Amino acid sequence: MNQHKIRIMAGQIKFLHDFFNMYEDAQIKVNVEQLNKVDMYIVVETALTEDETVRYVKEIFKKTPHGAALSYAIQLA
Amino acid sequence: MAFMSSFEKGMEKVLVPIATKLNSQRHIVAIRDAFILSFPITMAGSLVLLLNFAILAPDGFIAKILFLHKLFPSLAEYQSVFIPVINGSTNILSMFIVFLVARNIAIELKADDLLSGITALSTFFIIYPPYQNVDGASLLTAQWLGAQGLFVALIVGLLVGEIFSRLSKSEKLQIKMPASVPPAVARTFKVLFPIIIITILFAIANAIINAVYPAGLHQLIYTVLQTPLKQLGTSSVWSIIILAFVSNLLWIFGIHGPNTIAAIREAMFTEANLENLNYVAANGSAWGAPYEISWAINDAFANYGGSGMTLGLLIAVFIVSRRKDYRDIGKLSLAPGLFNINEPIIFGLPVVLNPILIIPFVLAPIVNILIGWSAIHFGLIPPIAYSVPWTTPGPLIAFLGTGGNWLALVIGFVCLAVSTLIYLPFVMAANKAADVVQK
Incomplete structure (x- = not known):
């Protein structure tokens, strides 16, 4: 299993934090490492590669009701 | 605070x-x-x-x-x-x-x-x-x-x-x-x-x-629905200003402004954009295109670097910022900023939720919309009739959107200079605020 550290940046970071905090599915398990005013760092346990993980994290949030409404950036930390 | x-x-x-x-x-x-x-x-x-x-x-x-x-x-x-x-x-x-x-x-x-x-x-x-x-x-x-x-x-x-x-x-x-x-x-x-x-x-x-x-x-739908909505969009420059204001204000609070206003924007301006394009297809020139006011004005004059005219912010950072973190973020943000992608500077400085930068972020695009519209309205340049990809670097959108009008290119650079001037005092203030916080 890989562990990737990812930085998520957003003005409305609370909504992304609410979604990703303790998030777990068949592909990834997320732990929020640090939450700041406009960004947060998460550690993702997964079998995916780094790039695949970033893409996957973006995709699952995009599918939520807030996914198209908020502006955010997700990248490897 | x-x-x-x-x-x-x-x-x-x-x-x-x-x-x-x-x-x-x-x-x-x-x-x-x-x-x-x-x-x-x-x-x-x-x-x-x-x-x-x-x-x-x-x-x-x-x-x-x-x-x-x-x-x-x-x-x-x-x-x-x-x-x-x-x-x-x-x-x-x-x-x-x-x-x-x-x-x-x-x-x-x-x-x-x-x-x-x-x-x-x-x-x-x-x-x-x-x-x-x-x-x-x-x-x-x-x-x-x-x-x-x-x-x-x-x-x-x-x-x-x-x-x-x-x-x-x-x-x-x-x-x-x-x-x-x-x-x-x-x-x-x-x-x-x-x-x-x-x-x-x-x-x-x-x-x-x-x-x-x-x-x-x-004909019924066109008369009762489409024409009034089109006129709401194209009869006054205020329609663009209000939509741009809302879009940029949402953006600075972390909400995707352009996505949020997309449906109403398309309903109000799509016909005007297409009619202008049809005009140039028929006449070979943007001069005399039927709609001087369309959303294309925003892209052509008020969106350099991305929402909030942040190319002006980047230049202002390079001119007056003494802080290394600002200049480093500016350097990182310059290449994507040239193509109107501004996530690096939006989240890097950050601009989002920044009480000092909120004013120029909303103000600079409005001023530039007025400059661009005035140039069209007073006949200095033709309307923006050609659709140009939003990732086209800054003033080139105005140049290409008018079918290669050189004065439109100059006005595009004027808009960039004006937005830089608007951002300058706020970048200085943001620098001072950051220094205070650091101490």
């Missing part, structure tokens, strides 16, 4: 739910995504036309620079080769839209999206003005296939998408074929009754409307 904090909380409680609702409401999303999906076709048509006139017309800006008409005197004759491109793009946009809206609704409702789209296209022509016999030939008017038929396309797409998706889920209306029947055949029979019902419904509705209003449904 306490005010800003409570303001942020208010925005979070009020605006985020509204934006979320707008961005997940299926009809709004279906319309927004239909325009996004049809965008490459209209953009391709616009770019081919732009290149056509820029290279092949004797007064085209590329032809002039390269002296093409001295080298190839018969070059202008070949312009007619590319003119029909408009017939395959903007002139049939309503057909794309009706299909895509119904398809998008069906995807959302988990119905057969392809057949939903085809049914909507079929329905669009059921209510279309009938064939006319002219000199023994049956002719169908092209008037409502392009920009003027957009609202009917939207309404039909939404209605058919909804009705089709709901009816096709009813077990009683499904014709179930034996397992030995090929899947494609079984799929079509499954939705046959819903399609028949929709076809009959719209044929009857069309007959009733034609009896009451002989000019037809397209």
Whole structure:
């Protein structure tokens, strides 16, 4: 299993934090490492590669009701 | 700071739910995504036309620079080769839209999206003005296939998408074929009754409307809905200013402004943009294009670097910022900023939720919209008639959007300079605030 550290940046970071905090599915398990005013760092346990993980994290949030409404950036930390 | 904090909380409680609702409401999303999906076709048509006139017309800006008409005197004759491109793009946009809206609704409702789209296209022509016999030939008017038929396309797409998706889920209306029947055949029979019902419904509705209003449904919708909304958008520069203000304000609070206003923006400005493009296709010049006010003004003069005219912010950072972190973020943000992608600086400085930078972020685009509109209104430059990709670097959008007008390029640089001047004192203030926080 890989562990990737990812930085998520957003003005409305609370909504992304609410979604990703303790998030777990068949592909990834997320732990929020640090939450700041406009960004947060998460550690993702997964079998995916780094790039695949970033893409996957973006995709699952995009599918939520807030996914198209908020502006955010997700990248490897 | 306490005010800003409570303001942020208010925005979070009020605006985020509204934006979320707008961005997940299926009809709004279906319309927004239909325009996004049809965008490459209209953009391709616009770019081919732009290149056509820029290279092949004797007064085209590329032809002039390269002296093409001295080298190839018969070059202008070949312009007619590319003119029909408009017939395959903007002139049939309503057909794309009706299909895509119904398809998008069906995807959302988990119905057969392809057949939903085809049914909507079929329905669009059921209510279309009938064939006319002219000199023994049956002719169908092209008037409502392009920009003027957009609202009917939207309404039909939404209605058919909804009705089709709901009816096709009813077990009683499904014709179930034996397992030995090929899947494609079984799929079509499954939705046959819903399609028949929709076809009959719209044929009857069309007959009733034609009896009451002989000019037809397209003319009715165009007069009652599309024209007033278009006029709301194109009759005053304030429509662009208000939309830009809302979009940029949302952006600075972490809400995707352009997405949130997309449906209303497209409804208000798409016809004007397409009519301008049709004008240049017919006349070979943006001078005299019918709509001086369109959303294209925002992209051409007020979106350099991305929302909030952040290319001006980047330049201001390089000019006055003494802080290493600001300059480092500026360097990282410059390359994407040239192509109007501003996430690095938006989240890097950060600009989002920054009480100091909120003012220039909202103000600079408004000032630039006024500059660009004034230049068009007072006849210094033609209207922005060509569609140009939003990732085109800054002032080049104004230059290409006007068909290669050099003064438009100069005005674009003036807008960039003005936005830099607007940002300068705020960057200095943000620097001082950051120094205080650091101490």
